[in-house]
Amino acid sequence: MNNMKDRVTIYEVAVASGVSLATVSRVINNNSNVTEKTRKKVEETIARLGYKPSRLAQALATNKTTNIGIVIPSANYVYIANMLNGMTDEAKLRGYQLTLFVTNKSKEDALQVVEKVITSHVDGAIIFDDELDHEDINKLASYKIPLVVINNSVKGERLASINFDYEKKIKEVIQQYFKKGSKKMYFLHLHHSGRLLERIEKSFIDAHIKAGKNYGVFSIEDSYRQTYADFMEIFKSTKSGYFLAYRDSLAAAVINAAIDSGLRVPQDVEVLSIIGTKYVSIIRPQLSSLHLDLKEVGSKAVTMLSGLFTDEQKEKNLEFESTFVKRASTLF
Amino acid sequence: MNNMKDRVTIYEVAVASGVSLATVSRVINNNSNVTEKTRKKVEETIARLGYKPSRLAQALATNKTTNIGIVIPSANYVYIANMLNGMTDEAKLRGYQLTLFVTNKSKEDALQVVEKVITSHVDGAIIFDDELDHEDINKLASYKIPLVVINNSVKGERLASINFDYEKKIKEVIQQYFKKGSKKMYFLHLHHSGRLLERIEKSFIDAHIKAGKNYGVFSIEDSYRQTYADFMEIFKSTKSGYFLAYRDSLAAAVINAAIDSGLRVPQDVEVLSIIGTKYVSIIRPQLSSLHLDLKEVGSKAVTMLSGLFTDEQKEKNLEFESTFVKRASTLF
DNA sequence: ATTTATAATGAAAGTGTTTTCATTATAGGG
DNA sequence: CCCTATAATGAAAACACTTTCATTATAAAT
Numbered sequence: 001m002n003n004m005k006d007r008v009t010i011y012e013v014a015v016a017s018g019v020s021l022a023t024v025s026r027v028i029n030n031n032s033n034v035t036e037k038t039r040k041k042v043e044e045t046i047a048r049l050g051y052k053p054s055r056l057a058q059a060l061a062t063n064k065t066t067n068i069g070i071v072i073p074s075a076n077y078v079y080i081a082n083m084l085n086g087m088t089d090e091a092k093l094r095g096y097q098l099t100l101f102v103t104n105k106s107k108e109d110a111l112q113v114v115e116k117v118i119t120s121h122v123d124g125a126i127i128f129d130d131e132l133d134h135e136d137i138n139k140l141a142s143y144k145i146p147l148v149v150i151n152n153s154v155k156g157e158r159l160a161s162i163n164f165d166y167e168k169k170i171k172e173v174i175q176q177y178f179k180k181g182s183k184k185m186y187f188l189h190l191h192h193s194g195r196l197l198e199r200i201e202k203s204f205i206d207a208h209i210k211a212g213k214n215y216g217v218f219s220i221e222d223s224y225r226q227t228y229a230d231f232m233e234i235f236k237s238t239k240s241g242y243f244l245a246y247r248d249s250l251a252a253a254v255i256n257a258a259i260d261s262g263l264r265v266p267q268d269v270e271v272l273s274i275i276g277t278k279y280v281s282i283i284r285p286q287l288s289s290l291h292l293d294l295k296e297v298g299s300k301a302v303t304m305l306s307g308l309f310t311d312e313q314k315e316k317n318l319e320f321e322s323t324f325v326k327r328a329s330t331l332f
Numbered sequence: 333m334n335n336m337k338d339r340v341t342i343y344e345v346a347v348a349s350g351v352s353l354a355t356v357s358r359v360i361n362n363n364s365n366v367t368e369k370t371r372k373k374v375e376e377t378i379a380r381l382g383y384k385p386s387r388l389a390q391a392l393a394t395n396k397t398t399n400i401g402i403v404i405p406s407a408n409y410v411y412i413a414n415m416l417n418g419m420t421d422e423a424k425l426r427g428y429q430l431t432l433f434v435t436n437k438s439k440e441d442a443l444q445v446v447e448k449v450i451t452s453h454v455d456g457a458i459i460f461d462d463e464l465d466h467e468d469i470n471k472l473a474s475y476k477i478p479l480v481v482i483n484n485s486v487k488g489e490r491l492a493s494i495n496f497d498y499e500k501k502i503k504e505v506i507q508q509y510f511k512k513g514s515k516k517m518y519f520l521h522l523h524h525s526g527r528l529l530e531r532i533e534k535s536f537i538d539a540h541i542k543a544g545k546n547y548g549v550f551s552i553e554d555s556y557r558q559t560y561a562d563f564m565e566i567f568k569s570t571k572s573g574y575f576l577a578y579r580d581s582l583a584a585a586v587i588n589a590a591i592d593s594g595l596r597v598p599q600d601v602e603v604l605s606i607i608g609t610k611y612v613s614i615i616r617p618q619l620s621s622l623h624l625d626l627k628e629v630g631s632k633a634v635t636m637l638s639g640l641f642t643d644e645q646k647e648k649n650l651e652f653e654s655t656f657v658k659r660a661s662t663l664f
Numbered sequence: 665a666t667t668t669a670t671a672a673t674g675a676a677a678g679t680g681t682t683t684t685c686a687t688t689a690t691a692g693g694g
Numbered sequence: 695c696c697c698t699a700t701a702a703t704g705a706a707a708a709c710a711c712t713t714t715c716a717t718t719a720t721a722a723a724t
Contacts, residue, residue, distance in 0.1 A: 032701095
């Protein structure tokens with residue numbers, strides 16, 4: 001490899017085309033105050049030298065990095081991957097780079113992440129992580145970092161929020177079920193549960209209390225394998241029920257355990273997956289779920305953040321509506 | 333919100349603690365050439381003022397960003413999410429940030445991505461994307477960007493590679509099958525297929541030719557829904573076969589279509605998923621697959637890249653061995 | 665106490681841009 | 695053809711750090 005290029009700087013371009021740094025900078029940034037003739041000349045030498053402006057230096061000079069931070073618990077959840085997908089698309093469209101900050105569901109890591117987001121000079125951040133509480137978010141906000149916060153009711157300057165209507169929708173689903181169904185409902189509480197799940201659980205319990213109905217809660221681990229094992233036990237005694245699971249994989253664990261225990265789905269055991277991903281229709285019987293277009297959420301989050309940059313953001317708060325999709329894992 | 337902080341700079345810290353910029357810089361960077369007394373003093377005012385060094389300015393001055401670029405076709409594939417997971421963990425351990433570059437399986441986007449990686453001043457990049465060809469990778473390399481390239485045989489300075497042994501393993505699986513099984517084998521070729529898949533396909537065909545066996549190839553779209561629909565058609569005439577699918581979701585489409593067509597899995601239809609993710613055991617019957625620890629791949633990729641930074645990288649090339657895991661979707 | 669070696673500090677240049685402001689060139693109007 | 699308004703250009707400061715090199719302070723050795 002002998003064609004190793006040392007990064008060519010704006011200075012070299014200026015010299016090579018016999019103009020000043022300022023002029024080169026102007027043509028890079030499409031500033032109109034430059035003659036067509038010199039523009040051509042400069043552009044030609046830019047092409048010839050293979051000059052590419054350093055985004056680092058630009059960022060330092062303009063205080064804009066075109067980087068946005070994405071704070072998530074992990075890249076490994078399918079529903080988060082869906083969101084990321086929407087984000088990367090929209091970000092590409094708008095010329096932003098995405099840099100990832102994962103908290104690993106640990107409060108300690110979350111604090112580190114807050115520091116890193118601050119020192120990273122991102123232009124803004126999207127936060128979809130229950131590990132960050134109001135204090136953390138306010139800290140970020142106090143550094144004037146525009147924020148889009150998902151499923152966490154924080155308010156403030158240059159801070160937009162997106163919320164899912166799962167709580168409301170779960171209540172509706174339950175109330176509908178009370179009219180037609182008769183099984184006892186169980187909520188699958190995660191050991192390491194987040195605010196959203198807790199709010200959904202509260203909603204679940206409220207609906208039951210209000211209707212004077214009996215309900216159950218199982219506290220499980222966020223793992224298919226463990227949940228499957230747990231339910232193989234549970235189904236030795238419990239022979240029917242309507243189970244609300246947070247994720248596809250957990251719902252699938254219940255379904256598979258039920259079937260492997262000789263129970264019928266949905267006749268004996270009904271299962272609802274709250275956050276449905278594409279696996280709802282791959283798993284058999286197909287999973288009834290609350291459908292929400294996560295990709296759209298991701299893309300919308302980037303759009304809103306972009307709006308915060310320019311202050312042209314009108315809707316500071318967006319609620320995404322989920323729809324109940326009945327498939328084969330529930331009767332109604 | 334009245335506690336809006338304007339970013340405090342190293343200069344203010346210097347003035348406030350009565351020392352020079354250089355000294356403050358030294359304490360930030362744990363340079364030993366500073367008295368315990370002044371260090372304490374400076375650290376105290378850093379804490380008091382809430383000073384955080386600007387990574388941007390540091391990057392410009394040191395020519396190190398602590399950012400590494402991740403080039404992938406999309407964040408939305410489960411196996412890529414798995415890898416990302418390993419990368420984020422290892423990156424956090426080593427103090428790197430990950431910035432995402434997605435090509436969306438488009439050559440045009442891939443060219444853009446190459447430009448962006450160059451101008452982004454990442455310290456290095458990990459490339460797991462068939463859209464980038466040798467030329468693209470050499471271009472990146474020519475800008476002296478250390479690279480870890482996954483499943484793409486490129487060689488060069490500061491360029492390490494990771495390869496999966498799928499080709500070899502598929503050949504073995506097929507040869508084993510010839511000994512015991514009797515079904516005709518079909519390869520599921522993706523319309524928009526990448527180099528890795530093509531190499532696997534070649535391996536599949538070679539094994540058949542060598543053994544003088546008959547085989548089939550179906551060209552499908554990379555979509556569960558479409559593949560399911562296609563196979564509902566196919567199974568009207570084809571009543572048995574051994575199908576090799578690239579992903580879980582595609583394999584599941586074949587299985588579900590087979591079952592919905594009244595065929596038995598694995599008695600009539602056998603299915604092997606090449607890139608197995610956690611869904612192999614959720615789908616029923618459970619999918620036989622080639623298992624590879626993608627998370628480990630991700631973490632190893634970061635480790636190797638980090639090694640390239642310091643030249644202490646010995647193994648420039650790493651082959652990951654997959655293991656055939658027989659589950660319920662195949663007979664052997 | 666004096667010299668010498670060494671450790672701690674500071675001044676200033678360097679990193680690659682943008683941007684303001686002053687200056688020079690150009691075009692239009694008389 | 696000259697004057698003026700405006701457009702094009704350049705010089706230099708700013709962005710927030712690191713790092714080299716020179717200088718000063720400190721400790722060890724005599």
